Amino acid sequence: MIVLRYVFEPGFFASGPVHIALAVGAVVAVTSAVVGLFTVMRGQSFAGHSLADIATTGGSGAFLVGVNQFWGYLAFGAGAAAFMEMIGVQRRRGRDVATGVVLGAALGLAALFLYLGTQYSSTTGASFAILFGSIFVITSSTVPVLIASALLALATVVALGRVLLLSSLSPDIAAARGVPVRAVGAAFLMALATSVALSAMIIGAVLSTALLIGPAATALRVTKGPVRAAAVAAGIGVAATWLGILLAYDSFYWPPAGRGWPVSFFVVTLIVGGYLVSYLRRRDRGKVAPTEPDREHACSVA
Amino acid sequence: MTGELLRLDRVGVRLGGREILRDVSFTIRPGEFTGLIGPNGAGKTTLLRVILGLQDVTQGSVLIDGAPRAPRDASIGYVPQKLGIEPDMPLRVRDVVSLGIDGHKFGIRLPSRARRERVDEMLTAVGAEGYADARVGELSGGEQQRVMIAHALIGRPRLLLLDEPLANLDISSEQGIVSVLARLAPAEGIAVLLSAHDMNPLMPVMDRIIYVAAGRAAVGTTDEVVRPEVLSRLYGQHVDVIRVHGRVLVVAAPEGAVDPALRDEDASVVG
Numbered sequence: 001m002i003v004l005r006y007v008f009e010p011g012f013f014a015s016g017p018v019h020i021a022l023a024v025g026a027v028v029a030v031t032s033a034v035v036g037l038f039t040v041m042r043g044q045s046f047a048g049h050s051l052a053d054i055a056t057t058g059g060s061g062a063f064l065v066g067v068n069q070f071w072g073y074l075a076f077g078a079g080a081a082a083f084m085e086m087i088g089v090q091r092r093r094g095r096d097v098a099t100g101v102v103l104g105a106a107l108g109l110a111a112l113f114l115y116l117g118t119q120y121s122s123t124t125g126a127s128f129a130i131l132f133g134s135i136f137v138i139t140s141s142t143v144p145v146l147i148a149s150a151l152l153a154l155a156t157v158v159a160l161g162r163v164l165l166l167s168s169l170s171p172d173i174a175a176a177r178g179v180p181v182r183a184v185g186a187a188f189l190m191a192l193a194t195s196v197a198l199s200a201m202i203i204g205a206v207l208s209t210a211l212l213i214g215p216a217a218t219a220l221r222v223t224k225g226p227v228r229a230a231a232v233a234a235g236i237g238v239a240a241t242w243l244g245i246l247l248a249y250d251s252f253y254w255p256p257a258g259r260g261w262p263v264s265f266f267v268v269t270l271i272v273g274g275y276l277v278s279y280l281r282r283r284d285r286g287k288v289a290p291t292e293p294d295r296e297h298a299c300s301v302a
Numbered sequence: 303m304t305g306e307l308l309r310l311d312r313v314g315v316r317l318g319g320r321e322i323l324r325d326v327s328f329t330i331r332p333g334e335f336t337g338l339i340g341p342n343g344a345g346k347t348t349l350l351r352v353i354l355g356l357q358d359v360t361q362g363s364v365l366i367d368g369a370p371r372a373p374r375d376a377s378i379g380y381v382p383q384k385l386g387i388e389p390d391m392p393l394r395v396r397d398v399v400s401l402g403i404d405g406h407k408f409g410i411r412l413p414s415r416a417r418r419e420r421v422d423e424m425l426t427a428v429g430a431e432g433y434a435d436a437r438v439g440e441l442s443g444g445e446q447q448r449v450m451i452a453h454a455l456i457g458r459p460r461l462l463l464l465d466e467p468l469a470n471l472d473i474s475s476e477q478g479i480v481s482v483l484a485r486l487a488p489a490e491g492i493a494v495l496l497s498a499h500d501m502n503p504l505m506p507v508m509d510r511i512i513y514v515a516a517g518r519a520a521v522g523t524t525d526e527v528v529r530p531e532v533l534s535r536l537y538g539q540h541v542d543v544i545r546v547h548g549r550v551l552v553v554a555a556p557e558g559a560v561d562p563a564l565r566d567e568d569a570s571v572v573g
Binding site for chain 1: 354404
């Protein structure tokens with residue numbers, strides 16, 4: 001019991017902000033993990049990263065004009081997703097251009113917005129909140145919006161689940177069987193933009209991909225089937241988020257006492273730690289089928 | 303003609319100003335095994351994509367049961383040449399085959415015993431039951447082909463298209479795939495159209511051959527099509543057909559046989 005008193009500092013379960021953080025954190029972690037799994041399967045981690053950069057601009061812009069940063073994340077993310085769909089970010093060339101030009105410009109704007117914001121506002125923690133999250137200061141009025149957005153994104157991806165799997169297996173088969181591949185891709189990008197915006201609320205815009213990709217990457221190492229992979233990813237996401245919240249709450253008493261450590265530090269560290277553990281297990285080593293290229297050459301010569 | 307499953311009528315395809323296919327006409331009847339043979343780059347994949355509705359034709363028409371192809375037509379199954387799948391993708395063999403039933407549908411599906419049994423049956427039929435729970439990305443090329451054949455057949459198509467399923471396979475996997483197809487397709491009355499750059503592994507099972515070269519096609523039985531005069535007309539240059547120990551080799555005329563003046567002219571055009 002003494003140990004538990006140290007783990008759960010007094011007041012943890014009585015605190016209103018903690019309740020909100022645990023509830024929103026769990027819903028967002030599940031959504032991000034499931035969306036993240038498909039993001040990795042579709043090879044769109046890069047799109048997730050781009051959306052996070054652009055969401056930073058949106059969040060800082062929203063802060064500048066005095067709107068809740070979630071709307072900034074969401075509006076810029078969705079706009080960027082639509083733009084990516086248009087230019088075809090899947091193409092390598094498109095990626096290079098996007099990285100060098102668009103993302104640089106987006107983060108540059110974010111720097112300007114945050115600078116201007118701190119000049120005109122007395123809220124000193126705002127830029128930190130946008131870049132690295134602010135789960136303890138989510139106002140109770142935004143909670144329903146966050147949870148509804150998360151459930152909408154999750155429902156979209158679950159409803160598209162089989163079609164997304166078939167498209168990852170072979171876009172041609174999906175198209176030949178009447179799947180509107182392009183529209184499905186666009187709907188998925190919107191769900192991705194939403195879950196990046198939500199993760200940005202929890203662990204910050206620049207770190208949001210950690211909650212998105214990390215749990216999924218770990219799940220891919222320890223599971224074989226899609227349903228189990230989604231469940232494991234969601235479990236890892238929720239565990240890391242809840243533990244991160246708990247540790248951040250406890251860290252109030254850690255040096256320098258009187259100010260808690262950032263939640264995002266704990267969440268991201270736990271996620272990376274989980275991945276490292278799965279990596280060191282080396283489950284798949286030595287089980288991979290012999291590679292084909294040698295036979296390929298032998299045949300083309302023959 | 304009755305019982306005609308697929309008809310291509312004078313199909314032509316131009317892509318970016320380049321003529322990929324010209325005047326291709328043929329029909330496929332239920333249960334027939336047709337080899338789509340030709341060198342790499344001859345237009346075989348484009349032809350399959352036309353039949354699947356993934357590539358629009360610039361000329362001619364494609365009819366299935368005498369009518370243009372419907373967008374969600376389930377009567378054609380397709381085994382693509384390459385899967386876009388990494389070894390760590392969380393798709394087991396049984397997941398892939400199950401997607402053959404309803405992978406194109408939205409919404410969630412609950413696990414069912416009947417579905418599981420149907421998937422197991424299909425895996426046994428193609429000889430893939432031994433790795434049903436392995437990730438599909440970790441399998442060898444031949445194993446993946448078996449899985450994708452099961453994926454295509456479980457949707458109960460009437461025509462199965464396979465794009466170079468024998469490419470990059472060792473001889474025993476090659477024979478394995480051909481015998482799976484030769485066993486399953488006639489039993490279910492499924493017509494097979496299989497593309498390959500080497501016709502030899504298919505000789506025992508082919509009812510008809512579509513030989514594609516330089517964007518044009520010759521169609522008939524192998525005896526009708528695989529003849530020097532037919533193939534030379536197709537290639538637009540002299541080729542020989544050599545038969546050794548029951549194998550057929552299509553060989554271009556040696557370089558010395560080409561008119562040197564023509565070669566120089568060609569070279570200057572390229573230069």
